[in-house]
């Protein structure tokens with residue numbers, strides 16, 4: 001099953017089984033989406049992402065930043081990151097997303113893709129620091145990009161386009177049974193900022 005036209009009724013589950021993905025469409029109008037895109041590009045402490053793969057340190061072109069309630073450390077791709085304290089803009093966005101989705105979050109991972117050449121490979125967000133089956137809200141600003149899910153056993157795929165100012169929620173057993181990715185493309189030259197609001201558990205303040 002492939003969905004190229006985003007289904008913007010957030011009560012529709014885009015996955016056929018083993019998880020829940022809801023697409024809320026553009027929750028922000030054009031002007032506020034442009035505003036947040038600009039503010040995030042310019043005020044977030046963007047860093048090159050580092051990952052350890054087969055014992056080798058890999059540095060990606062994509063930039064990342066990690067914000068949250070004070071004291072959070074988060075391990076992924078075999079490296080540990082410490083959360084920066086929330087900025088006023090991120091807290092504002094978090095409040096809007098929590099209100100619209102009915103979920104709560106204590107941290108946010110941000111990704112900056114400078115152009116379509118940068119993407120993110122197949123993975124699931126099921127690190128031990130993350131609340132099991134907790135909701136992850138993905139907010140996108142900037143260039144529209146395709147986003148895809150693949151079932152770990154059946155290999156079924158589902159995909160959609162994440163629009164400027166849109167929100168996607170992944171929850172229930174989605175991370176256990178499905179991988180997701182942001183495929184690279186040679187036809188997009190504008191940047192995209194993505195925020196994934198998450199819930200971290202078992203932290204040492």
Ligand SMILES: O=C(O)CCC(=O)C(=O)O
Nearest residue numbers: 109111120125182194196
């Ligand atoms: O950029 C995106 O839309 C997804 C990012 C993602 O999957 C992640 O940060 O774990």
Ligand SMILES: [Fe+2]
Nearest residue numbers: 123124125180
């Ligand atoms: Fe992810």
